[in-house]
Amino acid sequence: MIDPGEMNRYIALSRWTETRSDSGFVTKTFATYYNCWAKMRTLSGRERLSAQQVNATLSHEFTIHYTSDYTIQPDHRISYSGRTFDIKDVRNVDEGDIEIRMLCSEVLTAGPSASPSPSASVSSSVSASVSSSSS
Secondary structure, three states: OHHHHHOEEEEEEEEEEEEEOOOOOOEEEEEEEEEEEEEEEEEOOHHHHHHHHOOOOHHHHHHEEEEEEEOOOOOOOEEEEEEEEEEEEEEHHOOOOEEEEEEEEEOOOOOOOOOOOOOOOOOOOOOOOOOOOOO
């Protein structure tokens, strides 16, 4: 169970959306679909090493209260305090429908090419439902 005092980061979850212009041109962008309180934890070097099976660049773990209102996918993103994190793995902890943990890698915004393309494949197909439980 999450200590409510540890849920001290207000995050925005976003996913790819497509917009089609009148001329038929399709633009893909991230759009926020859920805001909630979360616990954020920087992964230690040892944890990063053991997580290489999922992705070698994992850097943070976010934990939120479970909700059945939304499905979080490994190709979604978290925005927090001007920073962006790509979600690489999503887990319903102990399948208990109490908390969701997301392993993420921080997106470095050094330039326009720093953001991954919408067609980038994700090796993990794990997904989990999350709900808008109050914190």
